[in-house]
Amino acid sequence: MRRKFDIVVIGGGHAGVEAARAAARMGAATALVTLAPETIARMACNPAVGGVGKGQIVREIDALGGLMGLAADATAIQFRMLNRSKGPAVWGPRCQSDRHAYSAWVRKALADEPNLTIVAAEATELLTENGRIVGVRVETGGDAGASSPAGGVEGPPGQESAPLDSELGRAEKASQAVRRQADLRCDAVVVTAGTFLSGLMHIGEKRWSGGRYGERPANKLSDSLRAAGLRLERLKTDTCPRIAAESIDISRCTAQQGDEPPTPFSFLNDTVDIEQVHCYLTETNEAVHEIVRDNIHRSPQFSGRIETFGPRYCPSFEIKIVRFPDKPSHQVFLEPEGRDTNWVYANGITTSLPVDVQERMVRGIAGLENARVLRWGYAIEYDFAPPTQLRASLETRQIRGLYLAGQVSGTTGYEEAAAQGLIAGINAALALRGDDPLVLRRDQAYIGVMIDDLVTKGVTEPYRMFTSRAEHRLLLRADNADRRLTPVGLEVGLVDERRRRRYQTAVGAVERAETLLKSARSGGKTPWKLLCRPEMTLAKAAEALPPAAAEELARLREEHPGPLESLRVDARYSGYVERQEAELRRMRELESRRLSETLDYHNVPHLRHEAREKLSAVRPRSLGQALRVSGITPADITVLAIHLSAGGKRGNVGSETGNMGKM
Ligand SMILES: Cc1cc2nc3c(=O)[nH]c(=O)nc-3n(C[C@H](O)[C@H](O)[C@H](O)COP(=O)(O)OP(=O)(O)OC[C@H]3O[C@@H](n4cnc5c(N)ncnc54)[C@H](O)[C@@H]3O)c2cc1C
Structure with missing residues (x-):
C-alpha cells in the first residue's frame, strides 16, 4: 500500500490526538498512526487532568481551539480548584476523570474529523530524501518484544500480578x-x-519489554530517529498500584469532595452538570516506611537495574522514604478511575518495588488493610530525544518536516504532552501552507514557557510544569487564557465559529465593563482602582458608580460571570503589571531581534569561547532566547547585539521569523 497524506502523526496519546486533530482541522489530510486505536488518549498514570500549572495549560489548549479541556469537562467525575488559598494567578483547575470515558470521548471526537484517518499500525521507519521527510513506513502484526534493547529480557511478573490484565493477553495475541x-x-x-x-x-x-503495562513497545522507530541524525537518551517514570474499591475501608480515610459548583475547563462550557464522586485521603506510617527501608535494595532504582532519571518533583515512594527519613507519614489520595469501575488509583505511592513488598506496604496503610491490588506499581525506562535538538516550532533541526512532541521530547504529564502536540500539529499545518510557525512567547502562555525551556535549556529529568517556571505568572492566569490565546487560535484557523462568536461577545462585555469601571469616579478613585484590594468585589466596587452604570455592570456580570470575574483579577493585579511593563518591553524587544540559525558563532568577534560553544549547540532564534541559554551572560548579549547590527546588513539575521503570538 502507498497512500499520500499531508501530515502523518505517529502515536495516539495525548500529544498525538491534539496534533492530528489540529492538523486535520486546519485543512491537512492527516493520518494518525497508532499501535492500538482502542488505547487512544489513554491515561497511563493518574486519572486526572489539570492541577497547579497544568490546569493553566489545559485552559490554554482550549483557548487555542484544542481538545483536552472539552474532553475533560465531558468525562470528569470530580472538579477541584487547587491553590485557592493563594492569589488567583496561581489557582489550578483540576478534575478527576473517568479514564475509560475520556479515552472513548476522544476516540469519537477524532472519528468525527473528516480530514483524519486512523491507521492501526506500528510506525517503524521515517522516510527521508535530501534532509526532508517524505513518508513513514508502517507495519501491522509481528512480534511485540522482537528487538528489545535489554538483550535477555525476562518475562512480565505473571501470576503475582493478581489478576493479570486482559490487555496483556491482547498484546500477546497481536504479537502472533x-x-x-x-x-x-x-x-x-x-x-x-x-x-x-x-x-x-x-x-x-523482574523486567520486560513494553510500552506501558500490557502494551507492546515500539522498538524500531528509535533506530530510524538515530539514522535521521537525532541523539536519543533514556529517562524513566513510574506509577502506583491500583486497588479494588470494595476492598478499601473508607471509614478509616477522609473523604474529599469536589467543588460546588464545579468550574469547567472549557470556555465553551458555563457549567458542567454532573454528580461528583468522592476521593479519599489516607496516609502512610512508620511501619510502612520500615518495610520499604528493609527492602530498598530490591528496588530497581536502588539495585542499579535502573540507571536513568525520573521526575524529581514526583518521586517514587521509595525515593521519598530515603530522601525524607524524618517524615513520619506521607499522604495517599485514593482516586476512583471512573464511575463504572472498581479501580482506584493510589496517588502518592508510585513504586517499582517487588510485588511481595508492595503488598505489605499497601496493606500497612490505614484503610487498605484488606486491599486487593488489581495492578502493581511499575517503572518504565524509554528513549527520548533531548529537546535542544528542536526549533521553537518543535521541528527537528536535523530533518525538515519532522516534528517531535510529548514524552518523547523529555516531558511528563498529559497536559504538557497535549500542549506540545497541539503546537506541533499547528506548525506542521502552517508549514504546508508556507506560513511562519507559531511560537508563543513566555509572557503570553505557559505553553510558550514550556517550549522555550525545553528547546533552550533541555532536560535532565522528565519536565513538568509549575507556576514557578513562569516569570510573568500574573499575566498567565487560567481565567484569562481565552483573551490571551483565542485570537492566536483564530489567526491560525483552529478556532471554530461557535468559539469565535462566544469569545467576541465575552470580550465585548469585558471591554464595556472596563470602560465603566475606569470612567466613573468616587472620591478621586475610580472603581477600577478600588478593585486593587484583594477583598473588593465587583458588586462592592459598583456602588461607587452612578445608578445607570451600576445597573449596566450588574447586567454584564449576570450575563458573563466568568469573563467579568477575570476582569476583576486584571484590576487587582494592574498595579504590578504596570510596574512590569518596562521589563516586558525590554524582553519583547530582545525577542524581536532575530538570530540566523546558520550564524557562525565562532566568527562573532569578542564572544567568549564558552558562549560560542553553548550558542552553537542551542542555536537560539532571538537575542531573548540567547539570554536564557545556560551560561550566557548579559555581556555576551551585548556583543551579539553589536554583531547583529553590523551582521544584519550581511544577511545574518532572521531565519525563523515566525511569531504569531501577539498580546
Ligand atoms: C508508568 C507511567 C507512569 C507515569 N507517571 C506519570 C506521572 O506521575 N505524572 C504524569 O503527569 N504523567 C505520568 N506519566 C506520563 C503520562 O502518561 C505521559 O506523560 C503522557 O501520556 C504522554 O503523552 P504522549 O502523548 O507523549 O505519549 P503516550 O500517552 O505515552 O502515547 C504514546 C502513543 O504512541 C503510540 N506509539 C508509540 N510508538 C509508536 C509507533 N512506533 N507507531 C505507532 N504508534 C506508536 C502508543 O501506542 C501510544 O498511543 C506516566 C506514564 C507511564 C507509562
Whole structure:
C-alpha cells in the first residue's frame, strides 16, 4: 500500500490526538498512526487532568481551539480548584476523570474529523530524501518484544500480578499476527511516541519489554530517529498500584469532595452538570516506611537495574522514604478511575518495588488493610530525544518536516504532552501552507514557557510544569487564557465559529465593563482602582458608580460571570503589571531581534569561547532566547547585539521569523 497524506502523526496519546486533530482541522489530510486505536488518549498514570500549572495549560489548549479541556469537562467525575488559598494567578483547575470515558470521548471526537484517518499500525521507519521527510513506513502484526534493547529480557511478573490484565493477553495475541508493511507518503511527520520507544518495564527484580503495562513497545522507530541524525537518551517514570474499591475501608480515610459548583475547563462550557464522586485521603506510617527501608535494595532504582532519571518533583515512594527519613507519614489520595469501575488509583505511592513488598506496604496503610491490588506499581525506562535538538516550532533541526512532541521530547504529564502536540500539529499545518510557525512567547502562555525551556535549556529529568517556571505568572492566569490565546487560535484557523462568536461577545462585555469601571469616579478613585484590594468585589466596587452604570455592570456580570470575574483579577493585579511593563518591553524587544540559525558563532568577534560553544549547540532564534541559554551572560548579549547590527546588513539575521503570538 502507498497512500499520500499531508501530515502523518505517529502515536495516539495525548500529544498525538491534539496534533492530528489540529492538523486535520486546519485543512491537512492527516493520518494518525497508532499501535492500538482502542488505547487512544489513554491515561497511563493518574486519572486526572489539570492541577497547579497544568490546569493553566489545559485552559490554554482550549483557548487555542484544542481538545483536552472539552474532553475533560465531558468525562470528569470530580472538579477541584487547587491553590485557592493563594492569589488567583496561581489557582489550578483540576478534575478527576473517568479514564475509560475520556479515552472513548476522544476516540469519537477524532472519528468525527473528516480530514483524519486512523491507521492501526506500528510506525517503524521515517522516510527521508535530501534532509526532508517524505513518508513513514508502517507495519501491522509481528512480534511485540522482537528487538528489545535489554538483550535477555525476562518475562512480565505473571501470576503475582493478581489478576493479570486482559490487555496483556491482547498484546500477546497481536504479537502472533503476520507482519505487513506499507509506506505512507507525506510532507510532514509529528512523532509522539510517549514511553514506547524501546520501553523497558520494571517491577523489583523482574523486567520486560513494553510500552506501558500490557502494551507492546515500539522498538524500531528509535533506530530510524538515530539514522535521521537525532541523539536519543533514556529517562524513566513510574506509577502506583491500583486497588479494588470494595476492598478499601473508607471509614478509616477522609473523604474529599469536589467543588460546588464545579468550574469547567472549557470556555465553551458555563457549567458542567454532573454528580461528583468522592476521593479519599489516607496516609502512610512508620511501619510502612520500615518495610520499604528493609527492602530498598530490591528496588530497581536502588539495585542499579535502573540507571536513568525520573521526575524529581514526583518521586517514587521509595525515593521519598530515603530522601525524607524524618517524615513520619506521607499522604495517599485514593482516586476512583471512573464511575463504572472498581479501580482506584493510589496517588502518592508510585513504586517499582517487588510485588511481595508492595503488598505489605499497601496493606500497612490505614484503610487498605484488606486491599486487593488489581495492578502493581511499575517503572518504565524509554528513549527520548533531548529537546535542544528542536526549533521553537518543535521541528527537528536535523530533518525538515519532522516534528517531535510529548514524552518523547523529555516531558511528563498529559497536559504538557497535549500542549506540545497541539503546537506541533499547528506548525506542521502552517508549514504546508508556507506560513511562519507559531511560537508563543513566555509572557503570553505557559505553553510558550514550556517550549522555550525545553528547546533552550533541555532536560535532565522528565519536565513538568509549575507556576514557578513562569516569570510573568500574573499575566498567565487560567481565567484569562481565552483573551490571551483565542485570537492566536483564530489567526491560525483552529478556532471554530461557535468559539469565535462566544469569545467576541465575552470580550465585548469585558471591554464595556472596563470602560465603566475606569470612567466613573468616587472620591478621586475610580472603581477600577478600588478593585486593587484583594477583598473588593465587583458588586462592592459598583456602588461607587452612578445608578445607570451600576445597573449596566450588574447586567454584564449576570450575563458573563466568568469573563467579568477575570476582569476583576486584571484590576487587582494592574498595579504590578504596570510596574512590569518596562521589563516586558525590554524582553519583547530582545525577542524581536532575530538570530540566523546558520550564524557562525565562532566568527562573532569578542564572544567568549564558552558562549560560542553553548550558542552553537542551542542555536537560539532571538537575542531573548540567547539570554536564557545556560551560561550566557548579559555581556555576551551585548556583543551579539553589536554583531547583529553590523551582521544584519550581511544577511545574518532572521531565519525563523515566525511569531504569531501577539498580546
Ligand atoms: C508508568 C507511567 C507512569 C507515569 N507517571 C506519570 C506521572 O506521575 N505524572 C504524569 O503527569 N504523567 C505520568 N506519566 C506520563 C503520562 O502518561 C505521559 O506523560 C503522557 O501520556 C504522554 O503523552 P504522549 O502523548 O507523549 O505519549 P503516550 O500517552 O505515552 O502515547 C504514546 C502513543 O504512541 C503510540 N506509539 C508509540 N510508538 C509508536 C509507533 N512506533 N507507531 C505507532 N504508534 C506508536 C502508543 O501506542 C501510544 O498511543 C506516566 C506514564 C507511564 C507509562
